[in-house]
Amino acid sequence: MVAVTERMRATVGEAPRLVLTLIKREVWDTLRDWRIIVPIVILTLFFPALMSFVANMALDWVAEYGAPIVGERMLPFLLMVVGFFPISFSLVIALETFVGEKERRSLEPLLATPLTDAQLYLGKTLAAMLPPLLAAYLGITVYLTGLHFFKGWSPPPILLVLVVLLTTAEGLVMVSGAVVISSQTTSVRAANLLASFIIIPMTLLIQGEAIIMFWANYGVLWWVVLFLVVVDVILVRMGIHIFNREELLGREIDQLNVASLWRKFCGYLRWEPWFFGLDLQKMPAWLRWLGMVGGLYGRDIPAILRRSWLALAVVVIGLLFSAGIGYDFATRYQLPPGVLQLENVSAETFSELPAVDWLPVFTVWGVLLNNVRSLMAAALLAVFSFGTLAVALLMAPLAIVFFFVTQAAYVGYSPALFFAAFVLPHGLLELPAATIATALAVRLGAAFMSPPRGMTVSDGWLWALADFVKVFIALLLPLLVLAAAVEVRVTPTIVAWAFGG
Amino acid sequence: MGSVVVLQSAVLIAMIDLVGLTKRFDGFTAVDRVTLSVAPGEILALLGPNGAGKTTTVRVLAAILRPTMGHAFVAGYSVTEHAQEVRRRVGLLTEYPGLYLRMRGEDYLDFFGRLMGLDADECERRARELLARFGMPEAWDQRMGTYSKGMRQKMALVRAMLHDPPVLLLDEPTSAMDPHSAKLVRDTVRSLRHHRRAIVICTHNLAEAEALASRIAIIRRGRIIALGTPAELKARLLGPSLMELRLLHPTDGVVNLISDLVKVEVQGENWLRYATANPQETNPLLLQTLAAYGVGVITLSEVPRSLEDVYLRVVEE
Numbered sequence: 001m002v003a004v005t006e007r008m009r010a011t012v013g014e015a016p017r018l019v020l021t022l023i024k025r026e027v028w029d030t031l032r033d034w035r036i037i038v039p040i041v042i043l044t045l046f047f048p049a050l051m052s053f054v055a056n057m058a059l060d061w062v063a064e065y066g067a068p069i070v071g072e073r074m075l076p077f078l079l080m081v082v083g084f085f086p087i088s089f090s091l092v093i094a095l096e097t098f099v100g101e102k103e104r105r106s107l108e109p110l111l112a113t114p115l116t117d118a119q120l121y122l123g124k125t126l127a128a129m130l131p132p133l134l135a136a137y138l139g140i141t142v143y144l145t146g147l148h149f150f151k152g153w154s155p156p157p158i159l160l161v162l163v164v165l166l167t168t169a170e171g172l173v174m175v176s177g178a179v180v181i182s183s184q185t186t187s188v189r190a191a192n193l194l195a196s197f198i199i200i201p202m203t204l205l206i207q208g209e210a211i212i213m214f215w216a217n218y219g220v221l222w223w224v225v226l227f228l229v230v231v232d233v234i235l236v237r238m239g240i241h242i243f244n245r246e247e248l249l250g251r252e253i254d255q256l257n258v259a260s261l262w263r264k265f266c267g268y269l270r271w272e273p274w275f276f277g278l279d280l281q282k283m284p285a286w287l288r289w290l291g292m293v294g295g296l297y298g299r300d301i302p303a304i305l306r307r308s309w310l311a312l313a314v315v316v317i318g319l320l321f322s323a324g325i326g327y328d329f330a331t332r333y334q335l336p337p338g339v340l341q342l343e344n345v346s347a348e349t350f351s352e353l354p355a356v357d358w359l360p361v362f363t364v365w366g367v368l369l370n371n372v373r374s375l376m377a378a379a380l381l382a383v384f385s386f387g388t389l390a391v392a393l394l395m396a397p398l399a400i401v402f403f404f405v406t407q408a409a410y411v412g413y414s415p416a417l418f419f420a421a422f423v424l425p426h427g428l429l430e431l432p433a434a435t436i437a438t439a440l441a442v443r444l445g446a447a448f449m450s451p452p453r454g455m456t457v458s459d460g461w462l463w464a465l466a467d468f469v470k471v472f473i474a475l476l477l478p479l480l481v482l483a484a485a486v487e488v489r490v491t492p493t494i495v496a497w498a499f500g501g
Numbered sequence: 502m503g504s505v506v507v508l509q510s511a512v513l514i515a516m517i518d519l520v521g522l523t524k525r526f527d528g529f530t531a532v533d534r535v536t537l538s539v540a541p542g543e544i545l546a547l548l549g550p551n552g553a554g555k556t557t558t559v560r561v562l563a564a565i566l567r568p569t570m571g572h573a574f575v576a577g578y579s580v581t582e583h584a585q586e587v588r589r590r591v592g593l594l595t596e597y598p599g600l601y602l603r604m605r606g607e608d609y610l611d612f613f614g615r616l617m618g619l620d621a622d623e624c625e626r627r628a629r630e631l632l633a634r635f636g637m638p639e640a641w642d643q644r645m646g647t648y649s650k651g652m653r654q655k656m657a658l659v660r661a662m663l664h665d666p667p668v669l670l671l672d673e674p675t676s677a678m679d680p681h682s683a684k685l686v687r688d689t690v691r692s693l694r695h696h697r698r699a700i701v702i703c704t705h706n707l708a709e710a711e712a713l714a715s716r717i718a719i720i721r722r723g724r725i726i727a728l729g730t731p732a733e734l735k736a737r738l739l740g741p742s743l744m745e746l747r748l749l750h751p752t753d754g755v756v757n758l759i760s761d762l763v764k765v766e767v768q769g770e771n772w773l774r775y776a777t778a779n780p781q782e783t784n785p786l787l788l789q790t791l792a793a794y795g796v797g798v799i800t801l802s803e804v805p806r807s808l809e810d811v812y813l814r815v816v817e818e
Contacts, residue, residue: 014618021615025601025608032603105597109660112563112593113616114585246566260527 018115019123026127030093036131040089044135045142048082052146059151075147076159077213082143083167084206086135090171091198094128094178095191098248103188111245121179121243125236129175136167162221166209169228174198176235183243184457234386241450242457261462268466271300296474304440304467311439311446315391319435322395326402335407342413342499350492368484372477375434379441379468387445394438413499421498426487433479440468516541516668516699517562521571524557524723531557533723534571539699539716541667544690546714547703548812554723555703556596559670562701563593576667589618592661594671596703598653602646606632606656609645610663617664624663631659636685650677658686662693669693669700675709687713711808719815727815734811741778743804746787747771749797758794762787774804 030036055078059071101107115123140163147153155163177198178191185191205224212220273280273291276298280291305312350362360370374393382390401423408418443464451460515538524532532554539545547555560566561573564584573580576590601609607628614624632638635655640648645656654677661669674690675683690713693700704710710717711731719727719734727734736742744763748755748771756765756773763775763783777783784801791798 018616021612025604025612028608029601029603104599104602105595106599106601108560108565108595108597109593109599109613109657111565112588112591112595113613114588114618115616116585249560249565257527 015116015119019119019126022115022120022123023127023130026097026124027130030127030131036089036093040086040132040135043085043089044139047085048139048143049146051078051082052143052150054078055147056150073214073216075153076155076163076216076218077210079140079143079155079159079163080166080209080213082139083136083163084170086139087132087167087171087174089135090129090132091174091178091195093132094125094175095182095195096188097124097128097179098182099185099188099191100182102186102248108249111249117244118240120245121183121239125175125179125239128179129171133168133171136171137164140164140167159218162218162225165225166221166228169225169232170202170205172232173228173235174202176232176239180235180239180242183239183248237450238386238448242448247456261458264459265462265466268463269470271295271470274299296470301471301475304471305436308436308439308443308467311387311442312435314387314442315394315435315439318391318395319398322398323402325395326399326404327406329399330403330406330410334410337411340404340407340411340413342408342495345500346492346496348492350488350495362488364481364484364488367487368480371430371434371480371484375437375441375472375476378438379444382441382445383448385445386448387442390438390441390445394434417498421495422491425491425494426483429479429486430483433476433483437468437472437476440464440471444468514538514540515574516543516576517545517701518574519558519562519571520573522558522561522568522573523570524554524561524566525569530723532561535720535723535725536571537718537725537728539701541699542694542696543715544694544700544702544713546710546717547701547720548705548707548710548717549720550816553720555720556672557723558720559593559672559701559703562587562668562670563591564588589664590667592664592666592669594658594661594669594674596672598657600645600648600653600656603644605642605644606640607642609656610660613660614663619664627663627665628659631662634689635659636682651679651682654678655682655686658689667698669698670703671700672703673705674702675704675706683709707808707812717808719812721816727811731808731811734808735806738811738814739806741776742780743774743776743806744780744784744801745772745774745804746801747799748773749799755791755796758796759787759790762790 055071055075058074059068062068062070098107101110110120140160144154144160178195181191181194181198185194209221209224212218212224271292273288273295275283275291275294280288283290360366378390378393381393382388401419404422405415405419409415444461447461447464448457451457452463455463517537517539519535519537522532522535522537523530535554535558537545547558549555557566561568561580562575564575564580564587567581575587578586578590580587601612604612607625610628611621611624614628615621619627629638629641632640635658637652637655640652640656645653648656654674658671658674661671669690671690675686678686687709690700690702702710702713714731716728716730717734718725727738729737743766751771752768752773756768759765759775763777765773765775767774780803788798788801
């Protein structure tokens with residue numbers, strides 16, 4: 001038998017060698033597909049040269065009409081455009097990367113090699129990125145060379161670094177997102193349809209970047225780069241977590257088995273009866289329901305909260321951050337004198353609040369409905385944003401609260417008393433409820449990115465949904481009802497007592 | 502780790518060991534509590550209707566799919582705990598060749614050779630040797646898109662054998678091949694039978710299975726419903742051997758002469774058939790009796806029974 005070359009493994013290091021072998025083949029394959037190469041060459045050489053020429057003409061033209069600033073702003077904008085166009089091809093390559101191989105039946109031999117899942121993912125991702133990214137850098141070089149010769153214009157080094165980073169981060173976002181799609185679909189057609197989830201946000205982002213470029217506030221673009229890097233990290237982590245060869249090969253058709261999903265969901269909703277260690281079978285039949293209650297509140301909900309600790313920590317950190325934001329805005333934008341006058345406040349003042357359109361009707365039902373609606377919206381948004389928008393939605397009212405607490409301090413009220421009177425009575429119930437609901441919503445979004453070990457994405461998501469539904473109905477809804485009652489019946493009285501004349 | 506060590510020391514006994522292997526997909530059981538072992542030097546044919554679980558079993562053995570329950574060991578390594586080690590030791594011929602059609606044979610084999618840990622020189626030597634053995638040395642320089650169906654299948658087989666693995670899993674190795682190529686592949690597989698190598702073949706070609714396999718496992722709905730050598734399966738499932746006696750004269754009266762020795766199942770003008778569980782003893786006695794009565798015998802032969810009969814009997818039950 002042929003012995004595998006141990007020396008080679010030992011000297012080069014097997015993992016990088018395997019990944020490089022894969023990258024080499026993938027890039028090689030891409031470079032032999034004229035349908036990819038021809039447009040890339042056009043966008044890399046012809047288009048940047050044309051842009052350079054157009055920019056040169058446009059500069060002269062706008063200068064004739066006394067608007068040289070338009071030309072000046074256009075040059076960096078076109079720099080971004082010539083970088084972005086070639087990397088848009090990375091999306092096409094990455095979308096095809098797994099599902100295309102699956103359709104051509106060439107995936108199984110690859111999966112039978114010693115490549116690990118992570119090596120496969122990494123190799124495919126890098127291979128999809130490299131040719132378009134190099135083309136983008138080349139395009140930028142061609143454009144800048146042209147401008148240098150035509151006009152003697154060179155961008156400030158920091159702007160060039162910014163555009164290169166922006167281009168790279170955009171490429172990685174598109175590729176990592178597309179690889180996730182490619183590994184989770186069963187046909188190239190389905191992958192192309194799902195690519196809208198990448199194309200639409202990227203289009204909006206590019207439009208935003210264009211506006212910033214014309215506004216010439218390049219500092220804002222660093223935040224865009226930071227945002228893209230965060231998204232990159234999330235998508236790459238998500239890709240590594242949910243990528244596995246079994247899913248790639250095991251799923252033959254995109255079949256939505258609703259009955260099976262429903263059965264699984266119902267299974268996750270169930271819990272074991274328990275009542276302080278008593279033998280429930282020996283209890284009278286009419287008391288056995290205590291086992292269900294004991295099991296839910298004594299065992300199941302605490303277990304859910306324990307396994308949601310990371311999401312809870314994220315939400316708590318978000319809340320602390322929102323307090324900081326509220327304080328920061330209050331210090332920068334102080335309210336004019338007389339706006340925050342609490343001397344004449346009374347319990348009735350609160351019932352006049354419905355006059356403000358965006359606030360709920362100040363009744364128990366109105367407040368409860370508003371809170372439930374907000375938390376449901378947070379859960380829904382969490383699904384589409386890996387959980388981030390749920391946290392943002394909770395942070396917003398908290399930032400407003402701390403904005404007013406700080407303003408109260410500026411006009412001479414005790415901030416502690418302000419907080420204790422306006423927020424604490426119902427907040428003692430509402431804040432924990434909202435925090436837990438948001439944490440469970442975060443899990444709903446994070447399940448896509450990082451399903452629990454041993455679970456598929458759909459199983460992990462159904463598990464998170466069952467946890468959300470169970471805790472919301474059994475724990476949070478009662479807390480929110482109580483909080484709404486306290487907010488409407490008790491808080492106004494306390495505020496009037498603390499501040500009113 | 503303990504189990505691995507034990508199994509590695511037991512490599513000589515079983516190169517492939519499945520214990521209660523079960524694989525489920527969303528409520529559908531593809532492989533159901535399969536227990537099976539394949540010794541080094543053995544060729545096992547997996548037979549079964551489409552969707553019986555053959556390909557799923559092979560994919561588990563290749564460490565592509567993870568068992569839902571039970572254990573699978575290949576060359577002493579668990580497919581779940583040491584998947585990479587298993588993949589290094591397995592050569593998989595997939596149901597479809599799955600080649601990269603834009604690549605040339607040289608580049609393709611170099612790619613897979615490197616993934617399997619071969620260096621460039623060794624890879625080229627092995628690849629050229631195998632291509633020559635399959636009668637297609639010209640494939641080295643050609644783009645695989647220009648290959649015929651048979652060439653593609655042979656190239657996939659070369660890919661599977663490139664690193665000379667101790668376990669070969671061949672899913673329909675001769676499908677899409679012309680008779681000459683199929684024979685070439687069968688001869689190659691036969692020549693690959695090696696005292697340190699186990700081969701598993703999934704096939705619908707029963708004649709091929711009978712010609713190549715030392716043992717045959719028939720799978721239906723994920724379960725092994727028959728396992729044994731072709732001869733054992735025939736004896737077990739089709740009953741005792743059926744003998745055909747052809748005489749010089751009509752059979753009138755002959756049946757009575759031999760009624761103490763055998764029970765005649767069917768007869769024609771000058772022939773008859775009887776079943777016997779022990780032909781070594783029965784046939785000489787029968788011939789002596791017939792000779793004693795002066796009955797002329799043209800031939801006495803066993804009625805051939807194909808594996809197809811066994812297969813159909815088992816699958817239709």
